[in-house]
């Protein structure tokens with residue numbers, strides 16, 4: 264079950280977030296950049312207001328990568344269940360020294376490292392964090408207003424982050440100007456929580472958070488729990504060739520999406536990319552006429568992300584392999600009844616060459 268982390272400025276907003284359904288109350292000063300800290304007094308007041316009802320985290324601040332400064336900031340915030348420590352751009356040695364200094368507080372509070380998606384995050388730090396007693400790692404963006412998380416890192420990179428962090432038993436979070444449509448596509452990666460601030464207000468990031476918006480995001484996140492995720496449920500990846508024809512449904516499609524790909528069996532096709540065009544159609548249950556939010560629909564973004572992930576996976580010999588992998592990946596989602604994938608190589612001859620396949624969900628597999 265993915266949790267909602269809501270960033271709030273103090274006790275009053277914490278109660279709004281709580282009523283709206285947030286799972287983790289995250290204290291930060293939204294007027295002061297990505298990781299503006301609140302005072303220890305505000306942390307105390309928030310703990311008093313929220314009590315044991317929710318876990319509370321507090322950010323250490325927008326700090327230079329200096330061990331003493333970071334240690335002092337953590338020390339002052341250990342009353343919170345979690346302390347979030349930003350790993351800001353610096354040399355590897357400086358960051359390692361900060362991680363080492365922070366590790367002395369891992370018994371007093373649960374430590375979460377924040378890596379910045381828009382500052383070329385180094386995922387090899389995850390091992391270091393796990394070795395130094397950190398409880399978790401998350402991605403966020405440093406420059407608010409310069410695009411959200413998915414603008415800065417591809418689906419494959421995000422998946423890599425989540426997979427690596429989980430393999431090290433780190434609790435993993437994703438954040439960074441997330442909006443409602445991001446929930447479905449990021450939930451497929453199965454992070455432990457998604458972090459929000461800007462989308463919870465009715466205006467700017469430093470405006471007050473709005474209970475209805477918190478509830479909307481909380482509902483969206485809760486709605487993703489019944490989706491079978493590719494990372495955790497390979498059991499649905501059955502051979503779908505012989506499955507009986509399903510009843511129809513509505514079409515969600517991505518057409519003529521062209522990406523440069525390393526593909527082909529010839530030697531001259533290795534070590535270079537060529538343009539490949541993807542057209543994918545998913546047949547889903549009829550869209551209810553009352554559909555108004557992302558929770559009610561299957562998003563074409565999920566298809567786009569699956570295509571991008573496959574495109575980044577390195578050299579593929581056959582378009583057929585690409586097509587079947589993509590179809591199987593998308594059919595892991597129980598909302599998808601049938602999938603049609605058309606893949607064309609555009610740079611080989613006078614026209615396009617490629618394959619088109621259709622795969623269906625077996626009758627035995629769960630449907631939605």
Ligand SMILES: O=C[C@H](O)COP(=O)(O)O
Pocket residue numbers: 268270289291403404407438439440441458459460461462468
């Ligand atoms: O920790 C999560 C952040 O507070 C997210 O803030 P944002 O959604 O405004 O980028």
